[in-house]
Amino acid sequence: MSAGKFEYAPAPESRSVVDLRSSYGLFVGGEFVPTVDGRMFKTVSPATEEVLAEVTEAGAEDVDRAVRAARTAYDSVWGPMSGRDRGKFLFRIARLIQERARELAVLESLDNGKPIRESRDVDIPQVAAHFFYYAGWADKLEYAGFGADPRPVGVAGQIIPWNFPLLMLAWKIAPALACGNTVVLKPAETTPLTALLFAEICQQADLPPGVVNIVTGAGATGQALVEHEGVDKIAFTGSTEVGKAIARAVAGTPKKVTLELGGKAANVVFDDAPLDQAVEGIVNGIFFNQGHVCCAGSRLLVQENAYDEVLDRLKRRMATLRVGDPLDKNTDVGAINSAEQLRRIATLSEVGEAEGAERWSAPCELPDRGFWFAPTIFTGVTQAHRIAREEIFGPVLSILTFRTPAEAVEKANNTPYGLSAGVWTEKGSRILWMADRLRAGVVWANTFNKFDPTSPFGGYKESGHGREGGRHGLAAYLKAAGPKATDRKEAARA
Amino acid sequence: MSPGQVAEITASDASLRRFLAGLPGVDQVGAEARAATLATRSIKTTAKAWALDLAVTMIDLTTLEGQDTPGKVRALCAKARRPDPADPECPSVAAICVYPDMVPFAKDALAGSSVKVASVATAFPSGRSSLEVKLRDTADAVAAGADEVDMVIDRGAFLAGRYAEVFEEITAVKRACGSAHLKVILETGELATYDNVRRASWLAMLAGGDFIKTSTGKVSPAATLPVTLVMLEAVRDFRAATGRQVGVKPAGGIRTSKDAIRYLVLVNETAGEDWLDPDWFRLGASSLLNDLLMQRSKLRTGHYAGPDYFTLD
Numbered sequence: 025m026s027a028g029k030f031e032y033a034p035a036p037e038s039r040s041v042v043d044l045r046s047s048y049g050l051f052v053g054g055e056f057v058p059t060v061d062g063r064m065f066k067t068v069s070p071a072t073e074e075v076l077a078e079v080t081e082a083g084a085e086d087v088d089r090a091v092r093a094a095r096t097a098y099d100s101v102w103g104p105m106s107g108r109d110r111g112k113f114l115f116r117i118a119r120l121i122q123e124r125a126r127e128l129a130v131l132e133s134l135d136n137g138k139p140i141r142e143s144r145d146v147d148i149p150q151v152a153a154h155f156f157y158y159a160g161w162a163d164k165l166e167y168a169g170f171g172a173d174p175r176p177v178g179v180a181g182q183i184i185p186w187n188f189p190l191l192m193l194a195w196k197i198a199p200a201l202a203c204g205n206t207v208v209l210k211p212a213e214t215t216p217l218t219a220l221l222f223a224e225i226c227q228q229a230d231l232p233p234g235v236v237n238i239v240t241g242a243g244a245t246g247q248a249l250v251e252h253e254g255v256d257k258i259a260f261t262g263s264t265e266v267g268k269a270i271a272r273a274v275a276g277t278p279k280k281v282t283l284e285l286g287g288k289a290a291n292v293v294f295d296d297a298p299l300d301q302a303v304e305g306i307v308n309g310i311f312f313n314q315g316h317v318c319c320a321g322s323r324l325l326v327q328e329n330a331y332d333e334v335l336d337r338l339k340r341r342m343a344t345l346r347v348g349d350p351l352d353k354n355t356d357v358g359a360i361n362s363a364e365q366l367r368r369i370a371t372l373s374e375v376g377e378a379e380g381a382e383r384w385s386a387p388c389e390l391p392d393r394g395f396w397f398a399p400t401i402f403t404g405v406t407q408a409h410r411i412a413r414e415e416i417f418g419p420v421l422s423i424l425t426f427r428t429p430a431e432a433v434e435k436a437n438n439t440p441y442g443l444s445a446g447v448w449t450e451k452g453s454r455i456l457w458m459a460d461r462l463r464a465g466v467v468w469a470n471t472f473n474k475f476d477p478t479s480p481f482g483g484y485k486e487s488g489h490g491r492e493g494g495r496h497g498l499a500a501y502l503k504a505a506g507p508k509a510t511d512r513k514e515a516a517r518a
Numbered sequence: 519m520s521p522g523q524v525a526e527i528t529a530s531d532a533s534l535r536r537f538l539a540g541l542p543g544v545d546q547v548g549a550e551a552r553a554a555t556l557a558t559r560s561i562k563t564t565a566k567a568w569a570l571d572l573a574v575t576m577i578d579l580t581t582l583e584g585q586d587t588p589g590k591v592r593a594l595c596a597k598a599r600r601p602d603p604a605d606p607e608c609p610s611v612a613a614i615c616v617y618p619d620m621v622p623f624a625k626d627a628l629a630g631s632s633v634k635v636a637s638v639a640t641a642f643p644s645g646r647s648s649l650e651v652k653l654r655d656t657a658d659a660v661a662a663g664a665d666e667v668d669m670v671i672d673r674g675a676f677l678a679g680r681y682a683e684v685f686e687e688i689t690a691v692k693r694a695c696g697s698a699h700l701k702v703i704l705e706t707g708e709l710a711t712y713d714n715v716r717r718a719s720w721l722a723m724l725a726g727g728d729f730i731k732t733s734t735g736k737v738s739p740a741a742t743l744p745v746t747l748v749m750l751e752a753v754r755d756f757r758a759a760t761g762r763q764v765g766v767k768p769a770g771g772i773r774t775s776k777d778a779i780r781y782l783v784l785v786n787e788t789a790g791e792d793w794l795d796p797d798w799f800r801l802g803a804s805s806l807l808n809d810l811l812m813q814r815s816k817l818r819t820g821h822y823a824g825p826d827y828f829t830l831d
Contacts, residue, residue: 029791030569030782035560141558300751301548344787353560450543470545 032346035353037140041127047078048216050086050240051223053093054233060085062241067216070137071350071359071394079216082239087208087248090237094179094206095254097234102206103176107163114159114202116229121152124225128218132190133350135217137359137395138313140351150475151194154493157477158198161498165203168495171504176204177280178256180501181249183270184219185262186212186361187316187417193219195481195492196259197236203501205257206235210249212262213242214362247273255279259500261318264415264441264486282490282500284318284482286415287443289464290436291321291472292426295330297448298470303337306421309446309472311345311357311399315419316365318487319444321472323412325432328425335403335423342386342399349391357419360395369397369418376402376411381422407438415441429454433461442484446472465491519760528724534681538720544712544748553743559783566779570814571609573778573806574601576796578636578767580615580804582643582735588623591616593831595627602811603829605818611807612796613666617642618655621662636666636701640691643705643734645670649687656694666699667691670734673708676718684718688725701767701800702727706745707737715745719752729765735802740770743784750788766793769802775813778806 047064049056061083066075080086102110121128128151129143138147165174180200184192189211200207211219219238226236239245243266250258250273260270261284274281291309293302309321326334350358360366377383381402390396397419405412405422412422426432436445445464447455455469465483468474475481480496482488490500527537561569579598581590595614602608613634614624624635637659640652652669659667669691675683692700702722706715722730730749733740746768753764766789772778778801785793793799808828816822 028786029794030786031565032559032561033563033565035562145558297542298545298548299542301545301552304548304552353558450545470548 032354034349036349037130037133037351037353039130039134039351042131042134044077044131044217048080048220048240050080050082050090051220051226051236051238052086052090053237054227054231056223059083060089062086062245065213067135067214069134069394070214070361071391073393076135077217079220079240081213081241082245082248084248087239087245087252088254090208090239091179091181091249091252091254093234094208094237097232098176098179098206101232102201102235103204105204107165107204110202110204111159111162113229113231114155114162114198117225117231118152118155118159120225120228121148121155125149125152128190128221130351131221132218133358135215136186136189137350137361139355139358140353141355142313147188147191150477151190154191154194154198154477158202161199161495162202165498165502168498168502170499170502174203174502174504177501177503178205179254180205180207180257180259181252181255182207182209182259183246183249183262184209184211186215187313187318189215190218190222192261193222195261195497199492199497200259200501201235203498205501206237208237208239208249208255210239210241210246213240216240250274257281257501260284267488280500282492283488284490284492285486285488286417286441287318287320287483287487288323288413288415288439288441289319289321289444289446290323290325290439290462291446292325292432292436292448292458293327293330293334294429294447294449294451294454295327296450297330298450299330299333299337301470302448303334303341305446305448305470305472306338307341307345310421311419312473314358314360314397316361316417317473319466319473320417321444321446322416322421323439324421324423325426325435326423327432328427331425338401339384342401345386345388345399347386347388347390347396347398357399360397360418363395365417366395366397369416369420372411372414372416373400373420376405376409376420376422379409379411381405381409381411407435413439429458433458437461437463440486443482443487444468524724528682528685531680531682534685534721535679538681538717541716541720544716546712549712549747550744553747553784556783556787557743557780559780561779561783567814567817569779569782570775570810570817572794573775573782573801574810574814575609575612576799576801577611577807578613578615578769578800578802579611579807580735580769580802582615582617582638586617586620588620590831591620591623592627595624595633597807597829597831598633599628599631601807602814604827605815608811608814612800615668615802618659618662618664621659621664625663634665635663636668637662637664638668638670638734640669642668642670643736645672646674649690652687653690653694656691660694660696660698664698666701667695668701668703668731670703670705671718671722673705676709676714676721681721685721685725688722688727692726699728700726701729701731701765703731703734703769705734705737706732706741707739712744712748715748716752719749720756723753723756723762723764727764729767729800731767731769731802733768733770733802735770741768741772741802743780746781747784747788750785750793753793754789763792763798765798765800767800767802772801772803773805773809775806775809778803778810
């Protein structure tokens with residue numbers, strides 16, 4: 025921030041609430057165990073590049089051990105357990121998350137680089153809410169609309185991204201466990217620490233060993249998990265490219281699969297929109313979590329006659345964004361998660377300039393160390409620009425214009441993706457008209473990036489298939505009919 | 519916006535309605551969410567010390583009771599000059615706000631100080647009397663020496679859509695003020711919607727108000743963060759359109775230093791730092807002052823003093 029009258033003194037959240045170990049094993053069968061055939065790698069704080077801890081890159085045998093542990097737990101404890109008892113465990117986990125919220129928020133910000141304001145006020149409360157929500161479903165599955173006696177799928181292999189490490193964990197683990205599945209979860213290689221802290225919470229909650237297993241590692245670990253024969257279902261959130269590879273890998277196998285992939289959401293602003301709130305929504309849509317959001321509103325479509333006014337207001341608002349130390353409670357925009365991601369953002373921004381779009385960045389001083397990118401907008405963008413087509417996954421907004429509602433719909437839908445969209449207008453009938461026509465899993469009206477455990481989330485086209493959250497989120501972890509767990513055990517014995 | 523354009527807009531109820539309805543709407547959920555987010559700013563150490571001092575200089579120390587006496591007003595004036603006898607560094611407040619008949623006593627007690635005298639007029643707080651009476655009330659206050667006049671708008675006329683009437687009344691009172699500053703009280707608690715708050719803000723500014731003020735303090739809800747947010751957006755947009763800067767004064771219900779600092783954050787991040795000045799932002803509050811003094815002394819000494827260490831009035 026430039027020197028102004030009202031300089032907010034730094035208000036950093038204390039790191040002392042987090043008890044970081046220097047080295048972490050894998051969480052298998054309820055215990056932290058050393059690797060069998062993997063290696064160790066370091067996880068760093070993206071804001072300072074400081075090494076936070078050493079974690080394990082699980083090898084194929086490690087993954088195998090974790091899947092076996094999950095299978096044993098599924099057959100012997102978790103599958104046969106009554107829904108009511110499973111619910112108790114989930115409620116217990118939810119409460120522990122609330123009790124340890126501050127610790128989880130600080131660790132999340134340290135490892136991911138996101139502002140503490142967001143991890144404290146958005147991520148962790150949502151994580152707890154997801155466990156509470158699915159805990160409530162655990163003993164009511166026969167009323168969820170998937171048949172009279174829905175059964176769990178078995179062992180779920182789950183792979184989650186680095187943008188919302190703990191929230192994505194909750195989206196995956198809570199419904200899987202509520203339905204009676206056991207899981208092997210692989211967090212992203214750049215953000216494994218909160219998942220390992222969650223493993224401690226599982227221990228604290230006396231969750232039966234093997235119900236939740238956590239294997240850390242990078243792409244190869246994920247691949248081993250996807251290809252493992254003992255896995256009944258794969259749930260993946262991440263890039264479209266990897267999603268396609270997973271779809272190819274499981275094709276022809278009995279494995280169920282759900283994919284939550286990329287997005288290039290249109291945020292449509294009409295001339296009669298509540299402009300100040302629309303500008304807040306634009307800012308929240310693209311600069312929330314440094315733009316590391318698959319449903320980020322990265323394509324702004326403004327009605328041409330309101331373009332100048334919206335742009336003026338947006339620039340003025342962006343100048344007040346506070347970029348810097350993620351642990352400072354006053355920070356609005358934190359660090360880019362990794363050097364690799366920063367390179368991708370920088371490269372695509374250069375492409376935008378080379379293609380003739382005009383670049384404008386918020387005037388802010390960036391720290392010397394760590395991975396940083398100033399909030400940036402591109403004007404003069406058309407559908408033919410690469411920055412309007414490709415997911416940048418960073419704080420970069422492309423601004424396009426339209427003239428009529430029909431044109432807005434046409435442009436909004438003209439993308440290989442379809443995860444989310446936003447509509448800003450004071451006209452209720454137009455909101456409904458737009459929502460009917462926008463091909464996106466979520467359409468927000470006069471707001472953006474709002475989440476709730478009761479609301480299903482998922483995409484069209486290259487944004488993936490399947491839904492997470494809500495009643496729909498249970499479908500991915502249930503099969504409508506099949507032998508009961510006890511019958512299957514008998515069959516195995518025979 | 520040129521004077522000619524303003525004249526065109528304000529020519530009739532119909533033209534005013536067209537203009538006010540053409541202002542961008544306010545989404546209630548979004549405005550409240552934004553105000554709530556800004557309220558989570560963490561203001562510590564040097565920033566806090568700076569903000570506490572600024573808040574003191576922005577206070578309109580107010581007594582508006584039927585039982586007001588010259589003695590009470592004089593005591594308040596002494597407090598306004600020197601809020602904390604234990605700390606000579608403590609700045610004076612911006613103004614004393616009293617009923618018109620108390621203005622001479624306040625003027626006398628504040629002679630030689632920088633503290634202004636503000637007076638509520640125009641049949642405060644309801645505003646339900648004839649224009650003639652309202653103008654006479656204003657003239658009385660000004661004649662008695664008021665530097666600032668706080669008027670109430672006719673909420674009935676506004677809600678009934680008689681915008682031209684409200685406009686005319688404000689311009690007439692502004693004329694009656696002479697060189698005194700005019701603060702226009704919108705009584706936002708009675709306007710009910712944020713769209714109304716934004717429209718009333720523009721109406722008051724078009725009519726020449728020097729300040730727009732949320733409330734009389736006699737109606738609940740009085741000042742809130744979202745209402746003040748909408749008004750700050752209005753003065754910011756008005757300056758961009760006309761080049762003229764108008765001040766904002768939330769009044770009523772602001773009791774703690776924490777609250778006051780939240781308002782300052784709102785000013786800083788909405789209208790901008792040009793408004794972080796007692797000429798452009800005031801806090802209509804009385805019980806707030808002692809809490810600010812208590813927090814100041816806490817920063818200075820490291821511990822809290824009890825309420826008896828600060829003067830009653």
